[in-house]
Amino acid sequence: MSAVLNARMDSDQRQHFNVLMMSNGARQIVGNPFDFDWLPNLTSLYGYRIHPISGVKQFHWGVDIALPTGTPILAGLTGMVVAVGYDAGGYGNYVVIEDVNGLQARYAHCHEVLVSEGQTVDRGDVIATVGNTGASTGAHLHMEISIDGQRRNPIFFVETGNEGQPPLTTGGWASIPAYPGAPMDDAVFAAMMDEAMQHLGKPYVFGASGPNSFDCSGFVSYVVNRSGWSIGRLGAKGLSNICTPVSPADAQPGDLVFFWRTYDAPDPNAPTHVGIYIGNGMMIHAGSPVSYASINTTYWQNHFWGFGRLP
Numbered sequence: 001m002s003a004v005l006n007a008r009m010d011s012d013q014r015q016h017f018n019v020l021m022m023s024n025g026a027r028q029i030v031g032n033p034f035d036f037d038w039l040p041n042l043t044s045l046y047g048y049r050i051h052p053i054s055g056v057k058q059f060h061w062g063v064d065i066a067l068p069t070g071t072p073i074l075a076g077l078t079g080m081v082v083a084v085g086y087d088a089g090g091y092g093n094y095v096v097i098e099d100v101n102g103l104q105a106r107y108a109h110c111h112e113v114l115v116s117e118g119q120t121v122d123r124g125d126v127i128a129t130v131g132n133t134g135a136s137t138g139a140h141l142h143m144e145i146s147i148d149g150q151r152r153n154p155i156f157f158v159e160t161g162n163e164g165q166p167p168l169t170t171g172g173w174a175s176i177p178a179y180p181g182a183p184m185d186d187a188v189f190a191a192m193m194d195e196a197m198q199h200l201g202k203p204y205v206f207g208a209s210g211p212n213s214f215d216c217s218g219f220v221s222y223v224v225n226r227s228g229w230s231i232g233r234l235g236a237k238g239l240s241n242i243c244t245p246v247s248p249a250d251a252q253p254g255d256l257v258f259f260w261r262t263y264d265a266p267d268p269n270a271p272t273h274v275g276i277y278i279g280n281g282m283m284i285h286a287g288s289p290v291s292y293a294s295i296n297t298t299y300w301q302n303h304f305w306g307f308g309r310l311p
Helices: 002-006 011-022 186-197 216-225 236-242 298-303
Strands: 042-044 047-050 057-060 063-066 072-074 079-087 092-098 103-113 126-130 140-147 150-152 244-246 256-260 271-279 282-286 290-294 304-309
Touching (some): 002 011, 042 290, 047 186, 079 103, 092 126, 186 216, 216 236, 236 256, 236 271, 236 304, 298 304
Antiparallel strands (some): 042 063, 047 057, 063 140, 072 126, 079 092, 092 103, 103 140, 244 304, 256 304, 271 282, 282 290
């Protein structure tokens, strides 16, 4: 995009454009908490979920990134450490950094906090290490972002290390160049997600169609049938047959994402797994259990088949 725009701008426009790029368009961006792409390690998104300890559906105010204990955590802001503490029933060891504009980043469940309250830090400084303290089921970083006291979705404010990654290209529709038209309406996608999230945490059972347990295609068919369609119970191949191929560059929330050769199937060239794409390299699918997952992990990249858009 930058290359295309640069060729069409005069010198004044180019100077203005470069300033916007250097300042992230004046958007409040938080730096990567690690020195690598953490999207493949994302285990829980911002939004409603089934709490892994209480089993109750509640709002999750940040993102969880599963990594080994002791992994260094980097400051995403240049600013002041405004809070350091321990919350036995929640955050465990945590640290909060705030910049001069009131943007805050909270890092929780730390194994060790390496800064003190009142200390000034620079973006990229090591401030803590990943841990398993507080209300936690495994070593991970819980990260929250707030602006003027309002907590926001970190996916849209934190650099992931995944920016500029090439699209997936392994098989099936992976290299489809066609664009089939407008993506799903926001209201339709909202209805689909509302239905899908009701089943988070339910077990995977091969051949199950819900509502108490699902396999991958049973889950997608169940959600789709309750979101404005009437498609019956289809397998992954059947779902691909009713979809229009979508290129990875054009995939939008609400499209289906297909994978192949996840098990030995009669047709080795047909998709064998399917999920609902929710954007930012993430899907919701009947894994084990129904859960969110990054499609950018090595496993899913190696089995990627393509995106499809429902009629």
